Amino acid sequence: MFDLNFAKQSLPQIIVAAPMTLLIALVATLAGLILAILIVMARE
Amino acid sequence: MTPLVATLVSFIRGTPILVQLYVVYYGLPQLLVVMKSWGWNVNTNGLPALLIAFLAYSLNAAANLSESIRSTYHAVDSGQYEAAVTVGMTSFRAMKQIVVPQLIANLLPNLTNILLDLVKDTALVYNIGIIEIMGQANIISSLGFKYLETYLDALIVYIVICWVIARLFQPTEFLIRRRYSPVNV
Numbered sequence: 019m020f021d022l023n024f025a026k027q028s029l030p031q032i033i034v035a036a037p038m039t040l041l042i043a044l045v046a047t048l049a050g051l052i053l054a055i056l057i058v059m060a061r062e
Numbered sequence: 063m064t065p066l067v068a069t070l071v072s073f074i075r076g077t078p079i080l081v082q083l084y085v086v087y088y089g090l091p092q093l094l095v096v097m098k099s100w101g102w103n104v105n106t107n108g109l110p111a112l113l114i115a116f117l118a119y120s121l122n123a124a125a126n127l128s129e130s131i132r133s134t135y136h137a138v139d140s141g142q143y144e145a146a147v148t149v150g151m152t153s154f155r156a157m158k159q160i161v162v163p164q165l166i167a168n169l170l171p172n173l174t175n176i177l178l179d180l181v182k183d184t185a186l187v188y189n190i191g192i193i194e195i196m197g198q199a200n201i202i203s204s205l206g207f208k209y210l211e212t213y214l215d216a217l218i219v220y221i222v223i224c225w226v227i228a229r230l231f232q233p234t235e236f237l238i239r240r241r242y243s244p245v246n247v
Contacts, residue, residue, distance in 0.1 A: 020210060020211065021208055021211055022211075024206060024208045024211045024212075025208075025211035025212070025214060025215055028199075028202045028206075028211060028212050028215050029215045029218070029219075031198060031202055032195055032198050032199055032202065032212065032215045032216055032219055033219055034198070035193055035194050035195050035197065035198035036194075036195055036219055036223060038184075038192065038193065038194040038195075039181060039184045039185075039194040039195050039223065040181070040223065042112075042115050042116065042119060042180070042184045042187060042192075042194065043119075043177060043180040043181040043184055045116050045119075045120070046115075046116060046119030046120045046122070046123050046180050047123055047173070047176065049116065049123070049124070050119070050120045050121075050122070050123025050124040050126075050127050050176075051123070051124075051173070053120060053121070053124035053127075053128075054123070054124045054125075054126075054127035054130075054131055055131065057067055057071060057124060057125075057128035058131045058132055058135065060064065061064050061067055061068060061128070061132070062135065
């Protein structure tokens with residue numbers, strides 16, 4: 019049976035971990051963009 | 063140089079990100095050991111998992127973004143550059159003021175897509191010990207044996223993050239496209 023109370027209680031604990039996801043994605047995108055520009059300059 | 067880079071890009075684009083993550087996770091420490099045996103002063107102990115995740119995901123993003131940048135570069139009409147040089151602009155100025163702004167206008171939707179893909183792909187970093195949304199959901203669900211509830215929470219958090227990122231990029235994309243695109247939107 020779906021436990022709505024458990025879902026409500028666990029949501030804040032999962033939100034706490036969201037900055038790590040964003041950090042990895044943003045750093046990887048920025049570093050990837052710089053690397054991609056270098057790759058394109060090497061190939062074109 | 064070009065065939066080497068092309069092969070590397072093709073390898074990264076042709077393999078799953080989880081495999082790349084494992085290869086960097088297990089391969090980088092061994093590479094450092096080899097470098098140390100050559101006399102390099104490198105610390106082979108305690109390589110942070112976060113650094114490995116940054117490296118693996120950056121390489122993946124770079125391979126995908128390089129193809130996007132190449133396609134958007136070729137999408138800009140070469141006549142634009144030639145016309146700029148004809149009216150007396152230097153090559154650098156023509157690139158900076160004519161080609162690159164149009165390239166950015168075309169690149170932004172692809173960049174948004176790649177960022178959204180990366181946000182979703184970070185769900186795999188739990189495999190190398192980094193606690194992010196999916197990792198936290200796994201821990202909580204295993205504590206309470208309430209799997210559906212916690213994964214639904216994770217789903218909601220991912221949807222909200224992706225929606226916010228898409229909403230943030232949309233007006234920027236519209237403004238740049240309206241300012242620089244040869245075809246008004």
